[in-house]
Amino acid sequence: MDPTLSLSNQINLTKSLLIVICCFLIYHLILIITQRWTKIKITFPDKPSRLANGETVKGVITRCCESLENGFRASWWLPNGHAQTIYSATADFSKDDQITYHRQLLRVPDGGTIGLDIYPSLSTILPSDAPVILINHGLTGGSHESYVRNMVVWLTKPVSEGGFGGRAGVVNFRGCASTPLTSPHLYSTGSTIDLHTSVLYLSTLFPSASMFGVGFSLGAAVMTRYLGEQGDRCKLKAGVVLCCPLDMRVVTYGLDSPHPLTRLYSLSMSHKILRSIVPHLIPSSPLSHPTSHLHIHLPEIMSLTRSVRRRATLKASKMLELVACTVGGGSDLFPFETLDGFLSWSCPGNWIGAIKRPTLAISALDDPIVSSACLPYKAIRQSTHFVLATISQGGHLGWFEGPLFGKDKHERWHIKPTIEFLKGIQDISDSTTYKTDSDTLEIRRVGDWTWVGDVGWLVLDEIDEEGWTAPKEDGILT
Incomplete structure (x- = not known):
């Protein structure tokens, strides 16, 4: 074999490989630049209902959600949905947003146990009208997840520091985050009893507070269904659902x-x-x-x-x-x-038209788990209170926009529109008569049990979360 010919072939192969790599890098550089400057598309209802101050949900978003107008600029080192998703699931967030929850265990009539993690603790005195926010975690997750802790920290920060000035209650679904599994069934996107019980429980503790809901992924699906099931009776003034699998069949089979x-x-x-x-x-x-x-x-x-x-x-x-x-x-x-x-029964998208509280859904079009194919634009346009903001980048529970190094490395963009939207609805609640029949609860005490209508709970021994070892964060889908 001619060694000169062999060397020539190797050089040609190396050149071809370099050309392919360069083309690949140039393509992705163009992709990153164009996507980083893509505006956010917002789908509004065609015939929205008026809120208490005469505005529509579109008016609230136009007036308050500056971050949706400014758009999302993904971290240059996390340029696509796969990078954002995998980083969100595998990076070390242990030093971020360190908080100590007050855990309250609630036993419900079907035998199940709900782990409600509250921050700041019930012993911390806030203004009686400080908002209360119920948070739903993703699949098999809990209050320990980095994306949940990050949201809790910002929702409970004083307004003067850019927060929402509220109290957060993370609903750990039965069997999740060290919550005892005491019922013959689990939870799913079609089951809202854990959330509903938690809402009513916190309503009895803070009767003067406006209540809101935030859900992530599977928890967003539960939140969407809950808002639809409750309709005009809903105790929540508004909801934000992030990376919500609105069409369960598309997501699962995808x-x-x-x-x-x-x-x-x-x-x-x-x-x-x-x-x-x-x-x-x-x-x-x-x-x-x-x-x-x-x-x-x-x-x-x-x-x-x-x-x-x-x-x-x-x-x-x-x-x-x-x-x-x-x-x-x-x-x-x-x-x-x-x-x-x-999947047909548990699909949260079926309830969009029944929602009667302002609801902002935020989804990334490059989400590799909850794909853009599951977004029911027609149902959203036919609704009265549901708004969808779609962003070209962000992945699944990512939306990182910080630098590669520094204290802001893990900064997540979706915190901004969430707080802006909730503040806008809170302002309406504060400045107008925003009361419904559901704001007055008829509470009954039967022994150690508390009942509101046909929903009951028994408060178990309180567990202070100091020293509680949270489950290890692992896996991709959260």
Whole structure:
């Protein structure tokens, strides 16, 4: 073999590889520059209802949400949705937004336990009309998640420091964030009882406070459904839903795509569900009882924990079929015969038209988990109070806009429009008569139980969160 010819081939191959790399870098540089300056698109209702001061939700956003007008400029070192999503799930946020919650455990009539983490604690005195914000975490998450802590810190900061000056209550769904699992069913996008109970409980503690809701990912889906279910009776004055999977079928079946990164997200989501449920499958657990709908699937679920090969090929749709379809709520509809039936029933987008409180949804078009295909623009335009802001970048629960180094490295953009929007609605509440029949609660005490209508709770022993070891943050989908 001619060594000169071999060397020539190597040089040509190297040149070709360099050309490909340069083209790839130039393409992505152009993509980064053009996307970083793309304006935010806002979809408003075609026939919006008037709020208490005569404005529409469009008027509030135009008047108050300067950040939506200015747009989002992604960190140059996190140029696309995959980078933002993976960084959000894997970076070290342990030194950020360190807070100590006051945990309140609530037992509900179906036997379930809700872990409500409150900040600042109930012993901290705030003005009687300081707003109260209910926060829903993402799939298998909790109050310990970095994106939740970041939101809590800003919502509870004084207004003079750019915050909302409120008190936050993070609803840890049953079985999440070290909340005891004491019921024969879990939670899902179709179950709102944990949120509803938490809203009413905090309403009894702070009757003069305006209440608001913020939800992330799966928690955003629960928040959207709750706002729709409650309609005009809703205790929440407004809601913000971030990265909300408004069409569950599109999101779930989209995760079955063979694309390598999509496969990674699906696998991560599956493992999060598996890891969250297995510790609760001890013999004394209500999920393991022969009367539990999950009992028939226990052999298959336990086999997954023992088979590396099966876990490596697991899909999100399979875990939803095994778990969410059977014990994803306490309704008589469970267990669902098919995954499609469950996804249709639990789809939060079905409730958009029933929402009667100003609601701002923020989604990234490059979100690799909650894709743009699941955004129901027609339903939004036909609604009266629901507004959607779509941003070209941000990924799933990312929206990082800080520098590569420094104290602002983990700055998240979505905090700004959230606080601006809630402040705008709070101003209306303060300056007008913004009361409804639901603002007066008829509270009944039966022994140690408290009842508001047909919703009841028993306050268990308080647990001070000092020293509480939060679950490790891991996985992609949160």
